[in-house]
Amino acid sequence: MAKADFEVPVLKQYPEIPEIEPGVMAHSSPFKSKEEFQAPLGYPGTLVDDWQEKAIDKMGELLGRYRGLRVYLDSCVKCGSCTDKCHYYLGTHDPKNMPVGRQDLMRKVYRRYFTLAGKYFPKLVGAEDFTEEVLNDWYSYFHQCSQCRRCSVFCPYGIDTAEISMAAREIMDHIGVGQKYCNEIIGKVYKIGNNLGLPGPALEDTLEGLEEDVYDDTGVEVKYPLDQEGAEILLITPSADFFAEPHVDGLIGYGKVFHEAGVSWTLSSHASEAANFGMFIGSYENMRRVALRIREAAIKLGVKRIVFGECGHAWRVAYSFLNTLAGPWDFLDQRYPIPQHICEFTYDLIQQGKLRFDKSQNDDMVLTYHDSCNVSRASRMGDRPGGQFDIPRAIIRATCNNFYDMDEDTIRDRTFCCGGGGGLLTDDLMEIRVKGAQPRVEALNNVMQEKGVTHMAAICAICKSQFTKVLPYYGMDMDQIVSVHQLVSNALILTGQNTDEDEEEVADEAA
Amino acid sequence: MSFISTIYAYVFYFAAFVLVAGLAAKVVQYARAPAPLKIPTTPAPTTRAGVVFRLTREVVFFESLFRGNKWIWIFGWMFHFGLFLVTLRHLRYFIEPVWAPIQFIQPFGIYGGIAMVVGLAGLWARRFLVDRVRYITSLSDHLILALLITIGLSGLAMQFLAHTDVIRVKEFFQGLYVGQIMLLPADPLLLLHLLLVAALMIIFPYSKLLHMPGLFFSPSRNQVDNPRERRHVAGWARRLEQSQ
Ligand code: HEM
Ligand code: SF4
Ligand code: SF4
Numbered sequence: 115m116a117k118a119d120f121e122v123p124v125l126k127q128y129p130e131i132p133e134i135e136p137g138v139m140a141h142s143s144p145f146k147s148k149e150e151f152q153a154p155l156g157y158p159g160t161l162v163d164d165w166q167e168k169a170i171d172k173m174g175e176l177l178g179r180y181r182g183l184r185v186y187l188d189s190c191v192k193c194g195s196c197t198d199k200c201h202y203y204l205g206t207h208d209p210k211n212m213p214v215g216r217q218d219l220m221r222k223v224y225r226r227y228f229t230l231a232g233k234y235f236p237k238l239v240g241a242e243d244f245t246e247e248v249l250n251d252w253y254s255y256f257h258q259c260s261q262c263r264r265c266s267v268f269c270p271y272g273i274d275t276a277e278i279s280m281a282a283r284e285i286m287d288h289i290g291v292g293q294k295y296c297n298e299i300i301g302k303v304y305k306i307g308n309n310l311g312l313p314g315p316a317l318e319d320t321l322e323g324l325e326e327d328v329y330d331d332t333g334v335e336v337k338y339p340l341d342q343e344g345a346e347i348l349l350i351t352p353s354a355d356f357f358a359e360p361h362v363d364g365l366i367g368y369g370k371v372f373h374e375a376g377v378s379w380t381l382s383s384h385a386s387e388a389a390n391f392g393m394f395i396g397s398y399e400n401m402r403r404v405a406l407r408i409r410e411a412a413i414k415l416g417v418k419r420i421v422f423g424e425c426g427h428a429w430r431v432a433y434s435f436l437n438t439l440a441g442p443w444d445f446l447d448q449r450y451p452i453p454q455h456i457c458e459f460t461y462d463l464i465q466q467g468k469l470r471f472d473k474s475q476n477d478d479m480v481l482t483y484h485d486s487c488n489v490s491r492a493s494r495m496g497d498r499p500g501g502q503f504d505i506p507r508a509i510i511r512a513t514c515n516n517f518y519d520m521d522e523d524t525i526r527d528r529t530f531c532c533g534g535g536g537g538l539l540t541d542d543l544m545e546i547r548v549k550g551a552q553p554r555v556e557a558l559n560n561v562m563q564e565k566g567v568t569h570m571a572a573i574c575a576i577c578k579s580q581f582t583k584v585l586p587y588y589g590m591d592m593d594q595i596v597s598v599h600q601l602v603s604n605a606l607i608l609t610g611q612n613t614d615e616d617e618e619e620v621a622d623e624a625a
Numbered sequence: 626m627s628f629i630s631t632i633y634a635y636v637f638y639f640a641a642f643v644l645v646a647g648l649a650a651k652v653v654q655y656a657r658a659p660a661p662l663k664i665p666t667t668p669a670p671t672t673r674a675g676v677v678f679r680l681t682r683e684v685v686f687f688e689s690l691f692r693g694n695k696w697i698w699i700f701g702w703m704f705h706f707g708l709f710l711v712t713l714r715h716l717r718y719f720i721e722p723v724w725a726p727i728q729f730i731q732p733f734g735i736y737g738g739i740a741m742v743v744g745l746a747g748l749w750a751r752r753f754l755v756d757r758v759r760y761i762t763s764l765s766d767h768l769i770l771a772l773l774i775t776i777g778l779s780g781l782a783m784q785f786l787a788h789t790d791v792i793r794v795k796e797f798f799q800g801l802y803v804g805q806i807m808l809l810p811a812d813p814l815l816l817l818h819l820l821l822v823a824a825l826m827i828i829f830p831y832s833k834l835l836h837m838p839g840l841f842f843s844p845s846r847n848q849v850d851n852p853r854e855r856r857h858v859a860g861w862a863r864r865l866e867q868s869q
Contacts, residue, residue: 131757133756134756134757134760136760177658178658179658179659179661179859179861180658180659180660180661181655181658181659181660181842181844182660182664182843182844182845184654184655184658185655185839185842185843185844186843188651188833188835188836188839189833189835189836189839189840189843190833190836191833191836192758192761192762192763192766192833193690193694193697193701193748194694194697194751194755194757194758194761195689195690195693195694195697196693197757197758197761198757199693209757209760209761212757212760212761214761215760215761218761229831230831231765231831231832237764238763238764238765238768239763239764239765239832240763240764240765263666263845266666266845267666267689267692267693268689268690268692268693268694269689269690269693270683270687270689270690270693270701270836270840271683271836271839271840271843271846272666272689272843272844272845272846273843273845274664274666274845277664398661398662398862398865399865402862402865433852433853434662434663434664434852435662435663435852437852437853437855437856437857438661438662438663438852438856438857438858438862441856442856451853452853453853490667491666491667492664492666492667493667494667494668494669494850498671499667499668499669499670499671499850500668502667502668503668527666527667527668
C-alpha cells in the first residue's frame with residue numbers, strides 16, 4: 115500500500131453521503147505558475163497590482179463571451195440536487211467541493227459586482243467583495259474540480275460547474291495567478307509539440323522499438339510510422355502512449371488495427387499530442403492554438419483522415435470543438451467522421467467482420483470498464499447518442515470472455531471521475547486525487563468482491579495515469595488498469611501471425 | 626378606501642412593468658451573449674426536435690432533478706405543478722369572457738393551492754434538516770420561500786376562512802387595463818395577498834427566479850449534438866480567425 119500523509123478514505127460496500135466538514139480541504143492548492151510558464155501563454159507572471167479591478171473586468175468580459183456562464187450564475191435555486199454528486203465532496207466532505215458550493219465561490223463575487231440585488235443587499239443574497247481571502251479560496255477549490263460535468267447531469271438546469279471552474283482559472287491566469295502544472299505543459303506543446311516534451315528523434319526511437327517488439331511477438335511487420343507524407347490517416351494520440359504502461363500497449367493495439375485494416379497511417383512530430391490543456395485553463399485562445407497544430411500537421415502531411423487515440427478530454431476537444439476551433443476540414447475525406455475515435459474505427463472493422471480475435475488471450479483477466487467523464491458527458495461516438503458507452507463495451511466484449519459492469523449509478527453518464535482529470539494530475543495535488551478517486555474505487559472494489567473482477571479498462575490517458583498512481587493507496591495493484599486497445603492487441607490475430615499452435619509445431623519438429 | 630385602491634393600482638402598474646421590462650432585458654442579455662462552443666451534456670439529442678423534446682421533459686417533469694434527488698423532486702414538482710394550476714385558475718380575474726378550459730380547472734386550482742403550500746413546506750424543511758442544503762442556503766432563499774408560502778396561505782385562507790368579494794377584485798384588475806381605478810375590497814387578507822404577489826413580480830427578474838428563463842438558455846440542455854457536422858463559431862471567435 116502506498117504511504118500517505120493524509121487519511122485515505124475507507125471503501126464501503128454501500129455508498130454513503132457524508133456530513134459536511136467545512137474547510138477541511140482549504141489547504142489543498144497546486145504549485146503556482148511562474149513568469150517563465152506564464153509568458154508563453156500570454157499571461158502576467160505574478161499577481162498584478164490592480165488585480166481586483168482586472169479580475170472583475172475579465173469576469174465582465176467572460177460574461178459577455180459565454181452565455182452559459184451568465185445563465186449558470188443566475189439560475190441556481192440552491193435546490194441541493196448536485197450537493198452529493200461530486201466525487202471530491204464525497205471523498206473529502208468539504209462543502210466547498212459540493213458543486214453548488216464551488217459555484218457559489220464565483221457566484222458571490224458575480225452577485226456583488228454584476229447584479230442589482232448584490233450591489234444593494236449583499237448580505238441578503240450572499241454577495242461578497244472579491245477579497246484576497248476569496249481569491250485564495252478560488253485558487254484552492256477551482257483546482258479541486260476535475261471539470262467532469264457529473265454535477266450538470268443532475269442539475270435541473272444543467273448548470274455545469276466545469277464551465278465555472280474554467281472561467282475562474284481563466285480570470286486567475288489573467289491576473290497572474292496561474293497553475294504551474296497546466297501552464298508549463300501547454301508551453302511544452304508550443305515549444306516541442308507534446309505535453310511530455312518528447313522531441314521527434316525520441317519518438318522515432320520509441321516507435322522503432324515498438325515495431326521490433328511486435329515483430330518478435332507475432333512475426334508480422336507492423337509499422338509505426340512518423341511524419342510520413344501522403345499517408346491516409348493521421349493518428350493523434352496522447353503522448354503518454356509513447357512510453358508509459360499501460361498506455362503504450364494501447365498504441366501497439368492501434369497500429370495492429372490499422373495494419374489489419376490495410377490503411378496507411380502516420381503520427382506527426384509537430385502534433386504529437388492529443389491532449390489539449392487549453393481547455394482545463396478555460397482559455398479559448400490557448401485551446402485554439404494547440405488545436406491548430408493538428409490542422410497544420412494534417413495539411414503538411416497531406417492526410418485524408420484524422421483519428422484520435424484513447425484520451426478523454428482530448429476526445430472532448432476533438433469531437434466537440436475541433437471543427438469549430440480549427441476547421442473547416444474540407445480538405446479531408448468527407449466520407450468519414452472528422453475526427454474519428456480509434457474505438458469507432460476498430461468497432462467499424464469488427465462490424466464488417468474484418469478483424470479476427472482469439473478472446474482466450476485475455477482469459478487471465480476479468481474486466482470492467484471505466485467510462486471517462488469527458489467521453490461520457492461531453493462527446494459521442496458513432497451515430498447515436500450513447501454510442502460513447504456502447505462502442506467501447508462492444509469492443510471489450512468482442513475481445514474478452516469475462517466482462518462485468520460496475521454499479522449502474524457509477525457508469526455511463528453517471529460515471530465517477532478517476533479523480534485526476536481537469537488539470538489535477540500532478541503530484542502536488544496527491545491528497546485531493548486520492549480522496550476524489552474514492553467513489554470510483556469503491557465501485558470497482560465492489561465488482562472485485564462480487565464478480566471477481568481483476569482489471570479495469572479505460573480509454574483515457576489521464577484516467578490510466580491516475581489509477582496507476584492512486585490504486586496502490588487503496589491496497590490495489592497499479593497494473594489493474596488497462597487500455598481498451600491493449601485488449602484488442604492481445605486478442606487480435608494478425609494475418610500471417612505465428613499462433614501458439616505454430617510455436618508448438620516448431621517445438622514438435624525440434625523434438 | 627379609494628386611497629388604498631389607488632396605491633394598489635400604481636403598485637401593480639409598477640410591478641407589471643418591472644416584471645415585463647426586467648425579464649425582457651434579461652432574455653435579451655441571454656440571447657445576445659454567444660455560446661461559442663458546443664457543450665450539451667451528453668448523451669444529447671442530435672436534432673432540433675430532439676432538443677425541444679428534452680427541454681419539454683425538463684420543464685414538465687423536471688427530468689434531471691428526478692434523476693438527482695427524489696425528495697426535492699417530489700416537493701419541487703408538487704409546488705410547481707400546484708403553482709401552475711393556481712395561475713391558470715387565477716386567469717379568470719384577468720380575462721373576460723373566461724375560457725371554458727379555465728372554467729373547467731377552477732376546482733383543481735384549489736387542490737393546486739394546497740399542493741403548492743405542502744410542496745413549499747417540504748422544500749423549506751429540507752433547508753433546515755439536510756446539512757448540505759442548510760450550508761448553501763442564504764437569507765434570500767428563506768425569504769422567497771416565506772413569500773410564496775404566505776401568498777399560498779393567504780389565498781387559501783380567502784378560499785376556506787374569510788371570503789372576499791371576488792367580483793370586485795376582478796373589476797379592479799379589469800379596470801387597470803383601461804386606466805380606471807375601481808374600488809378594491811379592503812379585506813386585510815386580500816391586501817396582504819396582493820401586496821406579496823406584487824413583491825414577487827418585482828423581485829422576479831433580479832433573483833434566482835431567473836431559473837425559469839435560464840433553463841431555456843442553458844447550453845448544456847438546449848444545444849444540438851452535431852459538432853462534427855457543423856462548425857459553431859461565435860462572432861468574437863471568428864475575429865480570432867480573421868486576425869491571423
Ligand atoms: C418554466 C418554468 C419553471 C421551471 C421548469 C421550474 C423548475 C424549478 C425546479 C426544477 C426547481 C428546483 C426544485 C425545487 O426546489 O422546487 C425550482 C425551484 C424553485 N422555483 Fe421554479 N420553475 C419554473 C417556474 C417558476 C416560477 C414561475 C416560480 C415562482 C413564481 C418558481 C419558483 C421557484 C422557487 C421559489 C424555487 C426554489 C424552491 C426552494 O427554495 O427550494 N419557479 N424551479
Ligand atoms: S464538474 Fe465534476 S469535479 Fe467539478 S464540481 Fe462538478 S462534479 Fe465536481
Ligand atoms: S442542482 Fe443546480 S440548481 Fe440545484 S443547487 Fe445544484 S447547481 Fe443549484
